Amino acid sequence: MVAFTTFFSLALLAPLLASGLVLKRSGCNISNMQIPNLPQALTAPTAKGSFVGIAIGTQNYTCTSTGTYTNVGALAELFDISCLINTPLFGILPDIAIAAWEAAPPAVSAPEMISTLHLFSGPVILGQHYYVTNPITGSGINPKWDFTSQGADAGNPNAFVVASKINSTTALTGSKDIDWVFLKSLTGSLAQEVYRTDTRLGQPPATVLHAWPGSPEIVVKYAAKYWGFGGSV
Numbered sequence: 001m002v003a004f005t006t007f008f009s010l011a012l013l014a015p016l017l018a019s020g021l022v023l024k025r026s027g028c029n030i031s032n033m034q035i036p037n038l039p040q041a042l043t044a045p046t047a048k049g050s051f052v053g054i055a056i057g058t059q060n061y062t063c064t065s066t067g068t069y070t071n072v073g074a075l076a077e078l079f080d081i082s083c084l085i086n087t088p089l090f091g092i093l094p095d096i097a098i099a100a101w102e103a104a105p106p107a108v109s110a111p112e113m114i115s116t117l118h119l120f121s122g123p124v125i126l127g128q129h130y131y132v133t134n135p136i137t138g139s140g141i142n143p144k145w146d147f148t149s150q151g152a153d154a155g156n157p158n159a160f161v162v163a164s165k166i167n168s169t170t171a172l173t174g175s176k177d178i179d180w181v182f183l184k185s186l187t188g189s190l191a192q193e194v195y196r197t198d199t200r201l202g203q204p205p206a207t208v209l210h211a212w213p214g215s216p217e218i219v220v221k222y223a224a225k226y227w228g229f230g231g232s233v
């Protein structure tokens, strides 16, 4: 954990601090931000930027009755990268993040990683990404970005968005990385439009081994950038 922490802080945190990141949701003004290399398959944003973060976490899968893995949620922590948008670091952040995350021992969870980082600086955390029951239909699960408990929006009960997928497309880096996705808000004020881009890993194994319908979920580490537009918090 110590070696990992050192690596992570050198690799990711030091440049974040060097960039002058401050301790609020968007350390830098991202109202005019645009997503580089947005594939045509994803509808372009129509509103002003409200957050941009790099996420480190896991995609969860279960075994289906046909012997394949199906996605059943995710859990990730988001760091503010608003101040890095116009720096050379911005493009390689996902590679740095996934390398550090892959190097972390299995016992180190994303939330633990974040709390470890507090030793080095104040929080650069935006919040958490996970899945909840669809708030409209009451069935199925939808992704949520929840900034209500950390960062600048801590304590604001509206600082979240639960969204529904509109378009997705194979990652520009290839299908070894999970799809890039465009989603629209169902509930919450954090953003009206959400994007997942610059994904790294997160795909399940091609074949199901040592698992069966009803066996425990498997979790696969991934990194991605998440972008929010049109927030009103």
Ligand SMILES: *[C@@H]1O[C@H](CO)[C@@H](O)[C@H](O)[C@H]1NC(C)=O
Binding pocket: 029, 030, 031, 032
């Ligand atoms: C952020 O930038 C936009 C566009 O340049 C500007 O209109 C807005 O006033 C800025 N917001 C803040 C809080 O500085």
Ligand SMILES: *[C@@H]1O[C@H](CO)[C@@H](O)[C@H](O)[C@H]1NC(C)=O
Binding pocket: 040, 041, 042, 043, 166, 167
């Ligand atoms: C994205 O999905 C929406 C809703 O299904 C669809 O109307 C739109 O054409 C899609 N965009 C692209 C670029 O395929």
Ligand SMILES: *[C@@H]1O[C@H](CO)[C@@H](O)[C@H](O)[C@H]1NC(C)=O
Binding pocket: 058, 059, 060, 072, 073, 074, 075, 131, 217, 219
């Ligand atoms: C996904 O996996 C994480 C880590 O095991 C777990 O905390 C979380 O509850 C899981 N979420 C879902 C929707 O299965």
